[in-house]
Each structure stands twice: as C-alpha cells, then as structure tokens.
Amino acid sequence: MNRQIKLIVLFFCIIKLILHLIADSHSGFQGDELLHIETGNHLAFGYMEFPPLIGLIAFIQNLFQSHSVFVHHLFSHIATLLILIYVAITTIELGGKNKAVFLVLLAIIIAPGFGRSQQLFQPVVFSQLFWVLGFYQLVRFINYLDKKSLWYLTLFCILGFLTKYDSVFFLFGLSALLLFKKTRIALIKHKFWLNTIVFVLCIVPNIIWQFRNDFPLLQMTHRLYETQLDDISRLSNVTGLLIAINPIVSLLLVVPALIYLFKSKDKSVVRILSTAISLSFLLLLYTNGKSYYFFPIILTLLPFGGIFWEQRVLVKRKWILYPVSFLLLLGAVLIPFGMPVYSFNRYLEKVYPHEEKEIQGGEYGVKYDEYYTQEKWATTIKELKSVYDSLPNNEKQDCLIWGKHYGQAGAVNLFGTPYQLPKAFSYHGSFYSWAPKGQMPDVVIALSYRVGTFFNAYFEDVTLVKTIYNPYADNEEELYQRIYICKKPRQSFNKLKELFRTRIFE
Structure with missing residues (x-):
C-alpha cells in the first residue's frame, strides 16, 4: 500500500x-x-x-x-x-x-x-x-x-x-x-x-x-x-x-x-x-x-x-x-x-416527511427506534420507579420486573440501577435462559406493549397502573407501553419456564 x-x-x-x-x-x-x-x-x-x-x-x-x-x-x-x-x-x-x-x-x-x-x-x-x-x-x-x-x-x-x-x-x-x-x-x-x-x-x-x-x-x-x-x-x-x-x-x-x-x-x-x-x-x-x-x-x-x-x-x-x-x-x-447524523428534530423536519410511516393512533411513525429511545427509556424508567416506590416496603423486598419483550427487560437492567429498580426477567429470546428459578415473589411489576389480558393467566390479581404513549412508534403494538402490578402468582418460576419453552420468540 x-x-x-x-x-x-x-x-x-x-x-x-x-x-x-x-x-x-x-x-x-x-x-x-x-x-x-x-x-x-x-x-x-x-x-x-x-x-x-x-x-x-x-x-x-x-x-x-x-x-x-x-x-x-x-x-x-x-x-x-x-x-x-x-x-x-x-x-x-x-x-x-x-x-x-x-x-x-x-x-x-x-x-x-x-x-x-x-x-x-x-x-x-x-x-x-x-x-x-x-x-x-x-x-x-x-x-x-x-x-x-x-x-x-x-x-x-x-x-x-x-x-x-x-x-x-x-x-x-x-x-x-x-x-x-x-x-x-x-x-x-x-x-x-x-x-x-x-x-x-x-x-x-x-x-x-x-x-x-x-x-x-x-x-x-x-x-x-x-x-x-x-x-x-x-x-x-x-x-x-x-x-x-x-x-x-x-x-x-x-x-x-x-x-x-x-x-x-x-x-x-x-x-x-x-x-x-x-x-x-x-x-x-x-x-x-x-x-x-x-x-x-x-x-x-x-x-x-x-x-x-x-x-x-x-x-x-x-x-x-x-x-x-x-x-x-x-x-x-x-x-x-441510515444513520442518525441529524438531530432528532432535524430528522423529523428533513427525513421523516419522505417516509410514509404514519399509523393509526400515532403522531409520526419513525422507522428506526434509536432516534427516539433516549426519551422513550428515560420516561419508561421514571414511570417504573414511581410504580415501584408506591409499593409497601414488605412488597418491595422481593419484587422483580417482568419485561414482556427482551428490549424492555434489557432497558430496565441497563438503565434501572441508578433508580434502585429491581432486576428484570423475561421469557422472550435469550432472556429465557436467564430467568429466575424457584418460587415467585408475591408482587411482580410487569412491563409490556399491548398484550390485553396476557398476565392474568399467571397471577390472580393484575392491575393496570400506567400507560406510556409513544408518538414515534412505527407500529400499533408499540404505541403504548403498559405497567401492571401483578400479585398472587399462580405458579413458580420453574413452571413459567416450562410454559414458555416453545414460545421464546413470540
């Protein structure tokens, strides 16, 4: 050369x-x-x-x-x-x-x-x-x-x-x-x-x-x-x-x-x-x-x-x-x-108008989520923190967070430490391999996208406490994140892992 x-x-x-x-x-x-x-x-x-x-x-x-x-x-x-x-x-x-x-x-x-x-x-x-x-x-x-x-x-x-x-x-x-x-x-x-x-x-x-x-x-x-x-x-x-x-x-x-x-x-x-x-x-x-x-x-x-x-x-x-x-x-x-070389506001002004990504219920529809996830995860972690802080001390002791999507569980584990949030688990993707074992705690905070009554099958008491709107989502599922307080689990962690064995990528 x-x-x-x-x-x-x-x-x-x-x-x-x-x-x-x-x-x-x-x-x-x-x-x-x-x-x-x-x-x-x-x-x-x-x-x-x-x-x-x-x-x-x-x-x-x-x-x-x-x-x-x-x-x-x-x-x-x-x-x-x-x-x-x-x-x-x-x-x-x-x-x-x-x-x-x-x-x-x-x-x-x-x-x-x-x-x-x-x-x-x-x-x-x-x-x-x-x-x-x-x-x-x-x-x-x-x-x-x-x-x-x-x-x-x-x-x-x-x-x-x-x-x-x-x-x-x-x-x-x-x-x-x-x-x-x-x-x-x-x-x-x-x-x-x-x-x-x-x-x-x-x-x-x-x-x-x-x-x-x-x-x-x-x-x-x-x-x-x-x-x-x-x-x-x-x-x-x-x-x-x-x-x-x-x-x-x-x-x-x-x-x-x-x-x-x-x-x-x-x-x-x-x-x-x-x-x-x-x-x-x-x-x-x-x-x-x-x-x-x-x-x-x-x-x-x-x-x-x-x-x-x-x-x-x-x-x-x-x-x-x-x-x-x-x-x-x-x-x-x-x-x-391809790359966020523009600031997010400039992207919305210069690039977004050329992309037909608007969806029903959303304000935008940004193709690549890395453009807005700084704001998305900051908001999500703060809302989780407020829900966690609302629990009585005896319920906080063993509480964990169930992230329905591996990205949600990963975000909690990466950004949650400064907020003293409990660790997250999930049965989605590789998180399935790392799921806890033994008995479940009496209280679990669940974070998901739109899943309807998904958690009701695993807890006797499921309460929706927070809904987080994302105006930039490019699909209807991710327009909203839901935070639930789930109590009285119907099964152990071991049983949950067995139930999700063939549903790892759903």
Whole structure:
C-alpha cells in the first residue's frame, strides 16, 4: 500500500468515524442492542438468537459500567474501520490502485444500509468484518496457494461462525475451491482436512449448546419465516438490497463489478472468486434471507467495481473519474436515511416527511427506534420507579420486573440501577435462559406493549397502573407501553419456564 493509498484510507476512516460519533450523539439504543448488551452479563457458548462471540464483546464493554451509547458502540466502530481498511487492502490485492480504492471506499461511506448496519452493537457488523477478512485471505490463497493464507482463512471462518450463523453462506461459497484444479491441488497439498477438523472442534461447543437447549436456532428460524420472510418475495428482496446500498452505488459500482467478474480474461483468479461469490449469493437468495443478509456479499463485490473503472475506463479517459466521483458524492444525501447524523428534530423536519410511516393512533411513525429511545427509556424508567416506590416496603423486598419483550427487560437492567429498580426477567429470546428459578415473589411489576389480558393467566390479581404513549412508534403494538402490578402468582418460576419453552420468540 503506497503513501497515496494510505492517505485515501486514512481520510475515509476519519470521515466514517466522525459520522458514527455524530450519530452516537443523536441516538439512543436500538431495541436489539439492549439484548446484546445484556449477554455480556451471561457469558455462555451460545444464545437463543446468535452464537457466543457477541456476549464476549459485550462483557468487555460492560467492564466500563456505563450506559453510554459511545461505550457500547466502541467495538462496532472499530469493526467498521477495519472493514474499510481490509476492503481497501483486498482491492489492492486484486490489482486495484488509488483510484479504485477511492471509489470503493466512497461507495461504502454513502450507502445508508452500511451506515446503519455498521453503527449498531449487533452481530451484523462483526459478521461483515469476518466475511471481509475471510474474503481477503481467500483472495490471497488463490493468488499464492500458501498454507499461511489457508490457516488465516480458517481462523476467520471460525470467528465468523461464532459471530453469526449466516457465515454458512460464506462457507458454502468456499466450496468453489474444490471445483478448480489449481486450488484443489493446493488444498490437498496443505492437508486441508486438518483445517476442517480445527474448524469443527472450535464450533463444537456452540453446537453442543444448541443441542442441550433443543436447538433454539431452528425455532427462531421457523418463527422468522412464519412472521416475516415468507411474506417477502425474492425480487423485492433484491430490489430492497439495491436501494439499501444506495441506487447510485448499485448503478456505478455493483453493475460494473458484475461485468468485470463475468467478462474478465483473468481465468485463474477471477473465475474462482466469481464462482465463490455466486454460490454464496444463490444459496442466500434460495433461502430468501432479509436484504441486509446480502451486505457482506456486496462488500466483496465493490472492489471489482472500482477495478473495472480504473482498468477498463480511466486508463484512456481519466477525466471520467470526476463525474463518477461527483455522482457518488450526490449519493451522500441518503446517509441520514441510515444513520442518525441529524438531530432528532432535524430528522423529523428533513427525513421523516419522505417516509410514509404514519399509523393509526400515532403522531409520526419513525422507522428506526434509536432516534427516539433516549426519551422513550428515560420516561419508561421514571414511570417504573414511581410504580415501584408506591409499593409497601414488605412488597418491595422481593419484587422483580417482568419485561414482556427482551428490549424492555434489557432497558430496565441497563438503565434501572441508578433508580434502585429491581432486576428484570423475561421469557422472550435469550432472556429465557436467564430467568429466575424457584418460587415467585408475591408482587411482580410487569412491563409490556399491548398484550390485553396476557398476565392474568399467571397471577390472580393484575392491575393496570400506567400507560406510556409513544408518538414515534412505527407500529400499533408499540404505541403504548403498559405497567401492571401483578400479585398472587399462580405458579413458580420453574413452571413459567416450562410454559414458555416453545414460545421464546413470540
């Protein structure tokens, strides 16, 4: 990497970091982040929704004992910068130079889908990182057929699997190595079965955890298809993907990347890589995953788009770089549609009018809840505090809070300590694994969204005491949060866990 390319990478890393820090200052936590933060208090070989690595990262962040967005986005931002750096390095390894690197990194910066997925503390950003790192080592292995690259590739496959199960799509793409004589001979020479054994040994603890917990991954997947994925057509999925990564990026880099891959004369390298990418894409398309599941594949395509412009167009017409760069810069207007780089009031003024999200009973309908959750959870915790303080001392002693949704339970555990609130439990998602055992206390404060008489089945006396209105919710269920005082439980915690065994994701 020459000095000019280093300066380009440094420039985009600084811009990217600034954008994320501005977004941090304007946002609260997205609902799923509260679950991920809580995993750091319950280290395990697996969780109901995802593999164990996110818990280890959360554990490190939790050592700061902070509920700051900046602290809990620390590793997400590090991963984001590493993604930029290694996409640039991959571009160079594929033969690109400064112009290709510039176009590729600019494309990543202006993609709203990358902005949001790399902003939040979720397995998604770390999955993208290990996919990019794995793809870089794949390129190196195809180029040099060396054992070192193969072992690094194995390492990032392990880390990818322990981060998010969508790594199976990347692993499926690696089967392309067996389809070509050049790489097949190298794999046999380096005894690739040893790499396979090491990979299996490293993921076995998570597989055993899945087995001992009745494979919650299968239950979650079934529920996901039942409630979401079965209603999404593959065409709308691909269309949503092209919009999420910015239509300008799709037109100026993704399409040229596909042209380069399938028309390149470099048969020994590009054909293997194009086969690997195609296999990953086709399997993902067949399973009909959400559009953001394709983001790592786009990150592997973009370098080829940059190289297409640099090697096929700019060689003879250097001036074209300026209009192409200008068009990409115009795409920056979509950044606020993915990241809260605007303050919330400015967002409501500038971005919200372009989103048709108004729902019956609501005043707005904001698409991404991190824009307003600072206010939402501050209000919720204060209302819970007032309900808790209203209890007689003898009822406070063993009182716990039941969060119907894992985000609610996570919010109570993250923000409730300064208010001296009791800990929250839940039977939703991974909170199911951490539910208390033994007898229930005589009094439980329950927090839910609209659930009607849900708690009546578990307590003899259920009283609705507070209703919290959220004018920004983008669905009717979350317009209101309800706080109940529940007395005289009908069963123990052990019985509750048995009752919710097949309802973890409801």
